[in-house]
Amino acid sequence: RKEVEQDPGPFNVPEGATVAFNCTYSNSASQSFFWYRQDCRKEPKLLMSVYSSGNEDGRFTAQLNRASQYISLLIRDSKLSDSATYLCVVRVNRDDKIIFGKGTRLHILP
């Protein structure tokens, strides 16, 4: 099983819709979780950290499910500018290893 797994997509979603995707991780010692977005031919940018209690930033909501070892990202009222690849990132506490998922591609359709 890969350390961090994401559905590569693409997710093709009409503008204004709600979209959600998950990311599973294999190491139960994982301690920190993040979502990054990466636009085509650009560097990844931090979208949000994921806290145990879940957190929200505007239209974006992140959740952590430790029992099932996955994190999720929900985007409400999607905009054309949300089109990007979303990278799940996990830190394993034991050795400070930071692992990036391969990303989920999202296309918002006008």
Added chain:
Amino acid sequence: GAGVSQSPSNKVTEKGKDVELRCDPISGHTALYWYRQRLGQGLEFLIYFQGNSAPDKSGLPSDRFSAERTGESVSTLTIQRTQQEDSAVYLCASSTHSQGLGGSYEQYFGPGTRLTVT
């Protein structure tokens, strides 16, 4: 404030030549990471610095790759005898995390160096 900067932004080199890529992290960031991203692929971890030491070099793909960091600031990634499969974007990121002293693991990326080996 200034973000992570990398130079050059683009580098075209002939197979067999050596190249040196530079990363200037955000001032005060103790942790520095190098990644490689081939076209259409995910990020591949290369090496991690905590201050000037590299506790994790496990991602360096071969002994042609080396990296150093000085003054807890600038880092250089050197690729010797470049091969065509080295063609990729090389990304550098930094964070405030410091072993034993806390800080954040949130990484801030530079714009990358696009390396093309002909």
